[in-house]
Amino acid sequence: MSxxxxxxxxxxxxxxxxxxxxxxxxxxxxxxxxxxxAVSSANEIRLKFTEGLEAKFSGIALSGPGGAxxxxxxxxxxxxxxxxxxxxxxxxxPGTYTVKWHAVSVDTHHTQGDFDFTVKP
Amino acid sequence: MSxxxxxxxxxxxxxxAASLCLSPAYSHAVCGNRVFPATLGIDDPGVGDELxxxxxxxxxxxxxxxxxxxxxxSYTKTIFPGFGLSITDGPSWQNPGxxxxxxxxxxxxxxxxCIPEHEFMAxxxxxxxxxxxxxxxxxxxxxxxxxxxxxxxxxxxxxxSLNILRPFAITAEISEDLPGQAWSGGGQNSTNFxxxxxxxxxxxxxxxxxxxxxxxxxxxxxPLTEFTFSKPIANFAPGTNVTTGTIQPGAIYMASSWQFAxxxxxxxxxxxxxxxxxxxxxxxxxxxxxxxxxxxxxFGGK
Numbered sequence: 083m084s085x086x087x088x089x090x091x092x093x094x095x096x097x098x099x100x101x102x103x104x105x106x107x108x109x110x111x112x113x114x115x116x117x118x119x120a121v122s123s124a125n126e127i128r129l130k131f132t133e134g135l136e137a138k139f140s141g142i143a144l145s146g147p148g149g150a151x152x153x154x155x156x157x158x159x160x161x162x163x164x165x166x167x168x169x170x171x172x173x174x175x176p177g178t179y180t181v182k183w184h185a186v187s188v189d190t191h192h193t194q195g196d197f198d199f200t201v202k203p
Numbered sequence: 204m205s206x207x208x209x210x211x212x213x214x215x216x217x218x219x220a221a222s223l224c225l226s227p228a229y230s231h232a233v234c235g236n237r238v239f240p241a242t243l244g245i246d247d248p249g250v251g252d253e254l255x256x257x258x259x260x261x262x263x264x265x266x267x268x269x270x271x272x273x274x275x276x277s278y279t280k281t282i283f284p285g286f287g288l289s290i291t292d293g294p295s296w297q298n299p300g301x302x303x304x305x306x307x308x309x310x311x312x313x314x315x316x317c318i319p320e321h322e323f324m325a326x327x328x329x330x331x332x333x334x335x336x337x338x339x340x341x342x343x344x345x346x347x348x349x350x351x352x353x354x355x356x357x358x359x360x361x362x363x364s365l366n367i368l369r370p371f372a373i374t375a376e377i378s379e380d381l382p383g384q385a386w387s388g389g390g391q392n393s394t395n396f397x398x399x400x401x402x403x404x405x406x407x408x409x410x411x412x413x414x415x416x417x418x419x420x421x422x423x424x425x426p427l428t429e430f431t432f433s434k435p436i437a438n439f440a441p442g443t444n445v446t447t448g449t450i451q452p453g454a455i456y457m458a459s460s461w462q463f464a465x466x467x468x469x470x471x472x473x474x475x476x477x478x479x480x481x482x483x484x485x486x487x488x489x490x491x492x493x494x495x496x497x498x499x500x501x502f503g504g505k
Contacts, residue, residue: 106459106460106488106491107233107238107459107491109238109407109411109459110410110411110412111410111411111422112415113415116414116415117410117411117412117413117414117415118366118413118414118415119414119415132459133459189491189494189495190494191233191490191491191494192233193233194235194236194319195236195411195412196236196412197411197412197413198363
């Protein structure tokens with residue numbers, strides 16, 4: 083196979099895979115409250131992932147200075163299945179909070195993560 | 204190289220593209236919060252359905268003083284969860300030296316450990332370079348058998364007070380090249396010990412676990428440096444037991460189902476080459492692109 087044939091084959095394969103319908107691991111892209119950020123109040127945790135999620139197998143837990151914080155059941159945004167939302171059950175006192183999440187993308191890949199945010203006095 | 208290969212491969216690609224259906228998927232090098240990217244100098248510690256196409260390397264002056272350009276394909280197929288077989292080959296152009304394909308290399312690899320809370324992953328494998336499967340004088344005359352151990356450790360388990368260090372990860376590989384024959388083709392076949400490691404700083408990890416990154420390009424980037432070394436340890440010709448190796452600083456752009464890596468190749472001494480080269484690779488994760496067909500193990504599906 084000549085160099086030109088090899089590169090032509092590579093380009094064809096690249097195009098084929100790039101054009102394929104791809105699903106993937108759901109990685110956290112953006113969060114509200116922001117990862118590592120500070121807010122004056124928060125009434126929900128909103129996590130935007132890189133892929134669509136299966137809400138049934140995905141979840142969020144929140145803990146803070148006083149221990150675990152009750153959250154509503156995690157649900158997927160009806161308008162965007164890559165957004166996972168959980169309502170916070172009570173006003174948050176100032177302090178540092180930790181969000182732990184686990185996600186199952188629509189193609190059943192599992193991912194997980196955790197991050198802190200701060201509620202300002 | 205058969206002139207029919209491109210046609211055969213094209214048919215295989217069409218079959219792949221057509222084979223989507225529904226069932227569970229299996230992940231590539233993910234352990235806990237950590238995604239280990241595919242690296243170029245050494246292998247990553249995971250086993251997954253993936254394709255490196257192409258890996259292109261340019262060396263202005265290799266260890267023989269020749270200008271060298273290599274291209275290669277590497278494909279890995281999982282047979283059952285955590286166990287995969289891979290095949291690697293590709294052409295090389297050297298001036299002086301000519302053109303030819305290197306010997307075909309295969310590897311069986313098993314991911315035997317993942318400790319999620321410590322982002323620690325380990326795999327063991329056996330690689331074989333098959334003699335007389337290359338062309339143009341670039342083929343060896345005896346098989347080479349190489350047991351390989353790959354490990355990876357993310358630092359996400361550091362205390363939150365050291366948050367800035369948590370995106371760091373290291374991966375490492377050791378292997379030994381054991382020739383099938385001590386002598387062949389009138390020359391000695393040395394036993395070599397190979398080792399290497401990478402130091403990575405994952406901005407995707409930073410964005411998801413430490414602090415938000417607004418820039419859509421940088422949040423996908425993993426700056427890293429790879430170090431690879433090799434030393435003949437037995438049956439070497441007098442004066443040839445010199446450690447050779449490269450230092451490869453670069454970066455990986457990691458998208459959802461593919462990644463692109465670009466690294467400089469800096470020889471550590473004159474026995475390793477002269478002048479800085481470059482290596483780049485486009486890598487596809489089939490477990491993400493074809494999660495229900497080519498991207499899942501042949502056996503052991505849920």
